[in-house]
Amino acid sequence: MIKRLKKYTHYEKGIEKMLNKMDEKIKLWVLRANACDSFENNSAFDALFGDFCKNALGDELKRLEECEKNGKIATNEVLEKNLKYLSLVMGLNDDEKKILEFLICLKSISVLNDIFRDLAVNSFSCFSKIAMILALSKDCVKAALSYRSKLVKSGIIELYKDCSNFDLAHAFDFGFEHFAFIMFENSRLEDMTNESIRQIDYAGIKTTTNVDEILALIAKKPNANILLKNKEICKQVANELGSRLYELVYSSNRFYRRLDAFFAANALLDSKNSVLMIDEIDDIFNEKTPKALIKRILSENTLPTFWVSDECEFSKYFDMVVG
Structure with a gap:
């Protein structure tokens, strides 16, 4: 045969x-x-x-x-x-x-x-x-x-x-x-998400901010959603946790492409050893986004997630706002 x-x-x-x-x-x-x-x-x-x-x-x-x-x-x-x-x-x-x-x-x-x-x-x-x-x-x-x-x-x-x-x-x-x-290859499953989710190298990151409060929140709530302005804090937290840091890649198709990538990241990445960072979040959180969807996004994640934005009118929905 x-x-x-x-x-x-x-x-x-x-x-x-x-x-x-x-x-x-x-x-x-x-x-x-x-x-x-x-x-x-x-x-x-x-x-x-x-x-x-x-x-x-x-x-x-x-x-x-x-x-x-x-x-x-x-x-x-x-x-x-x-x-x-x-x-x-x-x-x-x-x-x-x-x-x-x-x-x-x-x-x-x-x-x-x-x-x-x-x-x-x-x-x-x-x-x-x-x-x-x-x-x-x-x-x-x-x-x-x-x-x-x-x-x-x-x-x-x-x-x-x-x-x-x-x-x-x-x-x-x-x-x-x-x-x-x-799935038939001896490779990491994360490799298949490279077009939408990429790992960020934080080697050599210097401690510049006290992140004890953030670490305490994540210890209490592993799927915490944190709104902040500084990407470097994400790297510092990932370093303190000894976790891999992943970023949701920006897409020209924006809303639905990024939402799909967000849910995929939470399904495919190891929740015990991964942290997710999402920059330029205005395409996800804006006046056109139904509040029910916002609540779903911020409740169905399994990963500690950092949402990076200078300003977000939906800050009350996050577990913590930094800066």
């Missing part, structure tokens, strides 16, 4: 090792879908199961489901490590993790993409198809991929509003470029 799968993958290096770990999981997903939506005349499906007759496919499905039940279906080690990290940071449950794993593989492994290109979905059937493939309840999948779910709110997964004529692989996308491929 490894040789037959090679031409259906985007990967060129280490693919044998990846598929040695994932071949049975891939086959299980495909066979579950095939049980309800037959993939006739699908060359990718034939490459996987060309030697199987119809009855043999049913027997193979039963065997693979028994293997899964007994915990004998493996996955790629790097992907599993990154999924565990992401689940820990975001607080994903096992079902959300399974859904994310499937969507990542669907985007990055061409044999899946090629096979499921024949699986048409719409806005209503998309959830039930994924539920069938992963042996989960439809309500579970629908909740995991709703607009208020952790996966969608964080910006990791983007659902198309109108998928009336899409195949399953094109009913969604990832909010970060190359996310599906990064």
Whole structure:
């Protein structure tokens, strides 16, 4: 099977090792879908199961489901490590993790993409198809991929509003470029956010301000929102905490792009070892921003967050105002 799968993958290096770990999981997903939506005349499906007759496919499905039940279906080690990290940071449950794993593989492994290109979905059937493939309840999948779910709110997964004529692989996308491929690499997950969130170097920062009051607030409230004028104070606090300092990159698309990046930062960065700084906040906090949204922004963060501005008319909503 490894040789037959090679031409259906985007990967060129280490693919044998990846598929040695994932071949049975891939086959299980495909066979579950095939049980309800037959993939006739699908060359990718034939490459996987060309030697199987119809009855043999049913027997193979039963065997693979028994293997899964007994915990004998493996996955790629790097992907599993990154999924565990992401689940820990975001607080994903096992079902959300399974859904994310499937969507990542669907985007990055061409044999899946090629096979499921024949699986048409719409806005209503998309959830039930994924539920069938992963042996989960439809309500579970629908909740995991709703607009208020952790996966969608964080910006990791983007659902198309109108998928009336899409195949399953094109009913969604990832909010970060190359996310599906990064998850198979031994790299920090923060790397995928470089276009919207960047780490700030504060090496050699000198102590110029007494930040004890700020440190005390963060110790009491780890997700404190602090309004200030001086960026150097952010660096000093991060240094005192021994935390990494990240800045939300300014975007010409401004409001929604920055809001997406803000929620993504809070979902993806380690809340115990990261501090977030946001400069030029007038595009987020202004007279056009609904007060309900302002309250949501300042209540749903998990990171200590510094909002840098010379003047902000919504200062009463922050936990502390400095300067």
